[in-house]
Amino acid sequence: MYFESFEALLNMSGHGVYVWSSLAVTLAAMLWLVIAPLFKQRALLQEVNRDIQRQQDRERAAKTASLSDSHEESN
Template sequence: MHFASFADFLAMGGYAFYVWLSFAITLASLVGIVMTTRLKRRQLLGELRRKEAREARRQAAQSMENTL
């Protein structure tokens, strides 16, 4: 499709509202997916660090118990 001017491009042949709305919804969805993925990753890594620290404390306590 060829447009005579930038204004015609923005108007999208009279369907600008639907076209730009679909672009906005798609962009918002993609941004939302990226943000939730990063948040979930951060939460999972924090949980993993806490579990590893807990296991290390448990093993240290168990080795102390064995020395008594």
């Protein structure tokens, strides 16, 4: 093994702070590159679902209005 103990691994002859902080920043950036698009995709899918629901509501309202107009004309 390269290091005599776990403490020596963490310390790395005084360079451990720089090594481990750069590793943490790199892992955080990589994690963000995976997670951010997932959140954006979820938001986009919710927006599309809302648009579809609005369109269906409009079509339903137009159909109801058309049926009530035709019913009034026949009376």
